[in-house]
Amino acid sequence: MSHFEVRSYDGAGRVGELTVPRADLTVETPALLPVVNPHVQGVPPSALAERFGAQILITNSYILHGSDDLREPALEQGVHELLDFPGAIMTDSGSFQLAEYGEIDVTTREIIEFQQEIGTDIATPVDIPTPPDVPRGQAAEEQETTQERLETAAAMDTGEMLVSAPIQGSTYPDLREEAARAAAKTDLDVHPIGAVVPLMNEYRYAELVEVVAATKRGLDEDAPVHLFGAGHPMMFALAAALGCDLFDSAAYALYARDDRCLTVHGTEHLEDLTELPCACSVCEDHTPADLREAEESRRHRLLAEHNLSVSFGEMRRVRDAIRRGNLLELVEARARGHPRMLDGYRALLDHAAQLEATDPVSKDAFFYLSADSPRRPEVLRHHERLARLDVAGDLLVGGGEVERSFDGYWRLVPPFGPVPPALSDVYPLTAQLPERLDTSAYEAAARGVAALVEANPELSVTLLHDGWPATALSALPEDVTVRRTDGTR
Numbered sequence: 165m166s167h168f169e170v171r172s173y174d175g176a177g178r179v180g181e182l183t184v185p186r187a188d189l190t191v192e193t194p195a196l197l198p199v200v201n202p203h204v205q206g207v208p209p210s211a212l213a214e215r216f217g218a219q220i221l222i223t224n225s226y227i228l229h230g231s232d233d234l235r236e237p238a239l240e241q242g243v244h245e246l247l248d249f250p251g252a253i254m255t256d257s258g259s260f261q262l263a264e265y266g267e268i269d270v271t272t273r274e275i276i277e278f279q280q281e282i283g284t285d286i287a288t289p290v291d292i293p294t295p296p297d298v299p300r301g302q303a304a305e306e307q308e309t310t311q312e313r314l315e316t317a318a319a320m321d322t323g324e325m326l327v328s329a330p331i332q333g334s335t336y337p338d339l340r341e342e343a344a345r346a347a348a349k350t351d352l353d354v355h356p357i358g359a360v361v362p363l364m365n366e367y368r369y370a371e372l373v374e375v376v377a378a379t380k381r382g383l384d385e386d387a388p389v390h391l392f393g394a395g396h397p398m399m400f401a402l403a404a405a406l407g408c409d410l411f412d413s414a415a416y417a418l419y420a421r422d423d424r425c426l427t428v429h430g431t432e433h434l435e436d437l438t439e440l441p442c443a444c445s446v447c448e449d450h451t452p453a454d455l456r457e458a459e460e461s462r463r464h465r466l467l468a469e470h471n472l473s474v475s476f477g478e479m480r481r482v483r484d485a486i487r488r489g490n491l492l493e494l495v496e497a498r499a500r501g502h503p504r505m506l507d508g509y510r511a512l513l514d515h516a517a518q519l520e521a522t523d524p525v526s527k528d529a530f531f532y533l534s535a536d537s538p539r540r541p542e543v544l545r546h547h548e549r550l551a552r553l554d555v556a557g558d559l560l561v562g563g564g565e566v567e568r569s570f571d572g573y574w575r576l577v578p579p580f581g582p583v584p585p586a587l588s589d590v591y592p593l594t595a596q597l598p599e600r601l602d603t604s605a606y607e608a609a610a611r612g613v614a615a616l617v618e619a620n621p622e623l624s625v626t627l628l629h630d631g632w633p634a635t636a637l638s639a640l641p642e643d644v645t646v647r648r649t650d651g652t653r
Contacts, residue, residue: 166384166386166387167182167183167184167185167326167353167388168180168181168182168183168193168386168387168388168409169181169183169386170385170386172486172487173486173522173523173524174405174485174486174487174488174489174490174491174492174523174524174527175405175491175492175519175522175523175541176380176405176406176407176518176519176521176522176523177194177404177405177406177407177482177485177486177491178193178407178409178486178522179192179193179194179483179486179487180192180193180388180409181193182195182354182388182409182410184220184252184285184286184326185324185326186252186283186284186285186323186324186325186326187251187252187253187285189219189220189251189252189285191219191220191251191252192219192483193388193409193410194400194404194408194409194410194411194479194482194483194486195219195220195409195410195411195479196218196400196411196412196413196475196476196479197218197220197221197222197254197410197411197412197413198212198216198218198221198222198412198413198414198416198472199221199222199223199395199412199413199414199417200212200221200222200223200247200249201223201224201227201414201417202223202224202227202228202231202234202238202246202247203227203231203233203234205247206417206420206461206464206465206468207416207417207465207468207469207472208248209221209247209248209249210248210249210250212249212472213249213250213251215469216472216473216476217476218251218476219251219252220251220252220253220254220285220410221247221249221251221252221253221254222253222254222255222256222412223243223247223253223254223255223256224255224256224258225243225255225256225257225258225275225278225279225282225284225287225288226256226257226258226268226270226275228243228246228255228278228282229258229270229275229278230269230270234246238282239281239282242282242283243255243282243283243284244283246282252285252286253283253284253285253286254284254285254286254287254288254328254354254412255279255282255284255286255287255288256288257270257272257275257276257279257287257288257289257290257291258270258275258290268290270290271290272289272290272313272316272317273316273317273320275287275288275289275290276289276317276320276322276327277320279325280322280323280325284325285325285326286325286326286327286328286353286354287317287322287325287326287327287328288327288328288330288356289313289314289316289317289327289328289329289330290313291310291313291314291330291332291358292306292307292309292310292332293330293332293358293359294306294307294332294333294334294359295334295359295362296334296335296359296360296362296363296368296371297334297335298334300334300336300339302334303332303333303334303336303339304339306332307332307333307339307342307343310330310332310343311343311346311347314329314330314346314347314350314352315350317329317350317352318350318351318352326353326354327352327353327354328352328353328354328355328356328390329347329348329350329352329353329354329355329356330347330355330356330357330358330392331343331344331347331355331356331357331358331379331382332358332359333375333378333379334359335363335371335374335375337374337375337377337378338378340357340375340378340379340382341378341379341381341382342382343379343382344378344379344380344381344382344383345382345383347382347383348382348383348384348387353388354388354389354390354410355379355383355387355388355389355390356389356390356391356392356410357375357376357379357389357390357391357392357408358392359392360372360375360376360391360392360393360394361392361393363375364393364394364396364399367502367504367505368504369399369402369504369505369507369508369511370504370507370508370510370511371511372399372403372508373402373406373508373511373512373514373515374511376389376391376403376406376407376408377406377512377515377518380406380407380518381518385522388409388410389407389408389409389410390408390409390410390411390412391403391408391410391411392412393412393414394408394411394412394413395411395412395413395414395415395416395475396413396415396426396431397426397427397428397474397475397477397478397479398427398428398429398430398498398501398502398505399498399505399508400475400478400479400482401478401481401482401485401491401494401495401498402495402498402499402505402508402509402512404482404486404491405491405492405495405512405519406512406515407522411479413475415471415475416468416471416472416475417464417468417471419431419467419471420464420465420467420468420470420471421464423435423463423464423467424467425437425440425441425467425470425471425474426470426471426474426475427441427442427474428474428478428498428501429498429501429502430501430502434452434455434456434463434467435456437452438452439452440452440455440470442470442473442474442477444469444470444473444474444477445469445473446466446467446469446470446473447470450466455467481494482494488527488528489524489527489528489529490527490528490529490531492540493531493533495509495512496509496533496534496536496537497533509536510536510539513536513539513540514539516539516540516541516543516544517541517544519541520541520542520544520545523541523542523545525545525591526590526591527591527592528591529591529594529595529596530542530591530592530594530595530596531595531596532579532595532596532597532598532601532605534602535602535603535604535605536604537579537604537605538578538579538604538605538607538608539608542591542592543579543580543592543608546580546581546592546593546612547580547581547611547612547615548615550581550582550612550615550616550619551615551616551618551619552619553584553616553619553620554619554620555572555616555620555623556571556620556622556623557570557571557572557623557624558570558571558572558624558626559571559572559573559574559582559623559624559625559626560572560573560574560626560628561573561574561575561576561582561613561625561626561627561628562574562575562576562627562628562629570626573585575588575593576609576627576628576629577593577595577597577609578597578601578605578606578608578609579604579605579606579608579609579612580592580593580595580608580609580612581608581609581610581611581612581613581615581616582612582613582616603633603635603636606632606633606635606636607633607635607636607639609636610632610636610637610639610640611639613625613627613640613641613644614639614640614641617641617643617644618641624643624645625641625643625644625645626644626645626646626647627640627644627645627646627647628647628648628649629646629647629648629649630648630649630650631648
């Protein structure tokens with residue numbers, strides 16, 4: 165039984181609802197789960213809910229299990245009362261400690277039972293977090309161990325508690341896809357993509373895209389996907405466009421303890437700031453000098469509150485962009501903030517066909533923003549439609565009026581190419597284009613002409629243009645007649 169329902173799509177991004185039965189709560193996704201250290205709480209969990217709107221958080225059941233101070237209170241009170249948090253609580257299993265220290269002293273069965281006893285809403289088995297770039301044999305072997313543990317968890321009676329099925333496979337897309345298919349067969353409830361924090365820490369966003377895209381190919385469309393450790397707001401839109409639904413962030417606290425401010429474009433060191441970067445309450449009520457002079461614990465709390473404001477604000481912006489149908493415009497805007505983010509965006513567009521499968525046919529507007537825009541799924545879809553059309557006779561493409569010597573006239577709209585009259589006022593062919601188009605737009609339009617001609621060998625096409633670049637003209641089929649609007653050829 166799926167506990168996840170999609171309400172809106174844009175690309176592979178989706179706004180959805182994750183029903184968490186044990187918490188008697190429905191979480192709107194994409195959602196941010198602040199990471200709460202049960203021993204150190206700079207921002208109280210109650211404030212996460214009241215001030216920042218957190219519906220769900222994540223804490224570490226392995227720390228609770230092994231703590232002399234917290235284990236018994238957690239068992240007696242339950243984790244919700246222990247943390248004083250009214251929403252849903254997901255707990256990790258100790259896999260992070262396993263990755264850091266090489267071993268832990270708890271089994272999947274033991275930690276799942278403990279998570280159930282303390283009132284966890286979404287539990288996690290002990291998976292093997294295989295880091296990037298390890299030998300393929302190691303990645304495959306560790307994934308097999310993870311799968312065995314998922315099957316152990318799936319066989320347990322966990323009542324209303326949801327259980328996650330982490331997906332590993334290192335930086336091997338085929339292993340990630342296979343792991344996702346195997347995890348899906350367990351019928352567990354949430355699918356975290358694990359061991360990707362090193363990729364994000366090293367700004368390897370293009371490789372992150374490949375990992376997520378491969379994982380998504382192996383999962384059913386109604387599977388909620390959690391990107392473990394994705395805590396920096398500058399990459400929320402990119403990950404959401406791939407179809408990630410849950411994000412957990414310790415970054416708000418970790419960066420604060422390092423005197424750093426999160427922004428949607430990157431990270432700023434407090435010592436370098438002459439102005440605070442946003443309109444949150446911290447930035448409105450303080451100056452950088454105020455924060456630098458504050459007592460350390462207070463400074464770190466205020467910076468954490470700023471980081472939370474930025475992070476939750478960006479997640480709201482992502483959800484709204486999906487509903488409005490302009491998520492890819494947001495992704496592109498964020499991508500322009502860092503060269504490696506731009507690599508990630510371009511890797512995302514390599515999977516335009518995968519995004520197109522769930523991308524809505526109609527939205528408000530298509531904004532052409534850069535030479536990358538012709539690779540968007542909307543352009544791909546139009547070219548595929550052209551290849552399915554049945555057209556004959558002599559067709560003028562790009563003229564202003566139908567000349568008597570032609571049987572018909574179609575508009576020519578870069579980057580889409582030929583536009584049948586019946587589709588002239590239909591999204592995305594009403595695109596907002598800059599006056600100064602780049603070469604890529606014309607080259608994409610030429611591919612559209614080629615798709616139409618290839619599908620209709622008996623069609624005779626004359627293309628009327630106003631000065632296309634040579635690379636675009638050379639991409640046209642040889643039997644297309646090319647004329648300029650000024651009458652020259």
